[in-house]
Amino acid sequence: MCSNYDAVTSTERLRLHYGVELPPGVNLRTDVWPAYQAPFVRRHPHADVGDDAVPAREAMVGLFGLVPHWAGEVTFGKRTYNARSETVAEKPSFRDAWRHGQHCIVPVERIYEPDWRNGGAVPTRIQRKDGLPMGIAGLWASNRKATGEELLTFTMLTVNADDHELFKHFHKPGDEKRMVVVLHEHQYDEWLTAPPEKSMDFMRQYPAHLLISTPDPDRGKRKR
Template identity: 50%
Template sequence: NCQSTCGPHMGPFIRLRPEEAADDDLPEFEALTGQFGLLPFWAKDRKLGRQTYNARSETASTKPSFRSAWKKGQRCVVPASSIYEPDWRSGKAMPTRITRTDGGVMAIAGLWDQWKAPDGQIVHSYTMLTINADSHPFMKAFHKPNDEKRMVVILANGLIKDWLNSSVERTSDFMQPYPADRLMVDIRPG
């Protein structure tokens, strides 16, 4: 189990370019590499990120780990070719690769933050937002029996710019399930 022995997992995320870095010659958005697992300003070290890979959209505005990023409107998109969920239908967890049926990149709604490490280094980090999936025709098949079913918020391609530019008050409007007929179990090696 890598949770206790591996260093932080790093990956890409896309955010609005900060206003102080705005330049007519630069794109409106920027891609950064950050730690997967959000680190709020008060984190003592990077280990907290092991508990903040996902943020429940229903409570992100109030949970200490996420509320600052939520209230500041620090939204991001986490690009992913696939996600993995445990399929318990056989009686034990089978890691299952899920992709979009059209083969496109998933744009997962997330939050980002930055944290100052004890050595002074600025570390960017991010989390993926999740919603309840108990009644989702596809995603309800995953996670332990009798546990609440959850899924990441996958944005339709046409909503990416809207998500990144939305007001804090409208953030919850985007917490919608991705259509079941646009997701599939991908049996190719990942």
């Protein structure tokens, strides 16, 4: 499960790798924890009107941790930053976003997971071996109950990783191993436009040989 990551906030990298630009005047921190603001990419709501001036995708800013439309507190998102693909269609927190196909892509430079192989949790940085950013499959939601104004939030989807050559090393011994769903670039538009009945087709492990991990023991000591 991923509770900490470095977001893609560079204007150039967002444009080059995701084809989007952040709204004007947005200034975001790179390191992200639950309930922090971060960018996510979704299908533009008017992408199908036939106007070439309307982009296919748009970048939005939301809180990391999905707050469904019926939730009355922003802090709800501190426990919904990841969604298990096996139960996402039934869990009250996620089922509306899943059933309505509210797909998004979370632009990520690198994620952090605890490596327990030496008996203690060592924060470890995981990123693509080729240096390119990752696009993580997620769901987004809109909420007006928690603040009285529209609040956008998002979550990352996860799959089992007990047999994954890299992610099987993270989290406590005996716990189920999980990993976020990292999309391939050619899947970005497919994911954003996929109907709900096709969503599970994307819930796959990303190949371990395309990733690299590096211990970063000071990560957990930094102030949030």
